[in-house]
Amino acid sequence: MCSAGSRIRRRLDLYRDGWSRARVDRAVASGTLVRLRRGIYADADTCTPRRTAAQHGGALACVTAARHLGLWVLTPSGDQHVGLTHDGHGLAHAACACVEHWDQDRTDRFATPGVIRILRQILLCRGVEEFFVAVESALHLRAIAATDIPRLASGLSADARRALQFARDDAESGLESLLRWRLRHLNLDVRTQVSVYSVGRVDLLVGDALIIEVDGVENHGGADHRHKDLRRDARAAAWGFVTLRFDYALVVHDWPTVEAAILGLLTRGLHRR
Structure with missing residues (x-):
């Protein structure tokens, strides 16, 4: 930033x-x-992303702008999205692979757009799932408020409006949002950032006994981190909880494995105490 x-x-x-x-x-x-x-x-x-956008003739847009503001997005950081005015021109530059968005405000073609516009760009460019994750991140970081949701919802598709109705402000990572979003069709009681006795706060609690922890790309850790995780899981088990742990690669790139693991425990009733 x-x-x-x-x-x-x-x-x-x-x-x-x-x-x-x-x-x-x-x-x-x-x-x-x-x-x-x-x-x-x-x-x-x-910063480099804003310089690159200006070299292309515009401003940060979409997932690049969201990342610049600290929002969690799924798209790899190498993608450069640029907002251009309708009367402007995209200008190729060295190693240019920019994704163009032709909706930048002409009053300041180099200014990063507001969060509402950024979220709309993500919806149109990346789809409802990534839109939902970015919305929950924006709500959690107070980049938008609940009172902004009606303005954001105006003119959106029914799927996008349902995503906004499902969005909350308590997810501390995009992986938590993504996991809850992908489990929604199962009609489960999924809560985020729940305090569990003897364990502390957990990422997600399904029902009253299944703990799900998700580790981002920055949390691979070493032996000490692994030991703390095992200790938490053992304490949870002592009180009748079952813990599943998934990393970024599993949640984002191998969802069938994640869903199968969760469903395997649900069918055995292990989400209940």
Whole structure:
């Protein structure tokens, strides 16, 4: 994420702000201003994704903008999505593989759009599932409030509106949101971030006895982390709970295995105490 206040401006904007040609040249020479392409400049602390978007002729959009704001998204971080104005032009650049979104506000073509627009872009570009995960992340981070949901829902498909009705603000990771979303058709009692006696908070509790823990890509850990997990699971078992653990790769890329494991325990009634 960029430092607060970092800007991308046209040379004309700099002149309007009172800069002289000599001052622009001195700033570029000193490194406090970076020339992105002809007539376009960025403050030195502007992040790489915003610089890339400006080189392409626009602003961050969709999942790239969401990631920039700290929202959890499924799309790999290598994807670069750029918002362009209807009267603008996409400009190819070195190693350009940008995904274009032609709905940027023309008043500031380099400004990151608001969260509502970003979420709508994700829906149109990536589908309902990733939209739902991003919405729950935005709610949890207070990037949007419950009062914003009607405005976000306006004009959306029935599937998207149902996703908004299902969304909550208590999931602390996108994997928790994704797992609850993919289990919804089973009509289970799935709660997130539940406090379990002798264990502490768990990611999800299905029924009153099945604990599901999901570890993100940043939580592979070492022996110490593994020991803590085993200790938690043993304490849970002592009080009649059954624990399933899944990592990022299983939840995102091998869902049939995850669902089969959960269903296997449910059919044996192990989600009840």
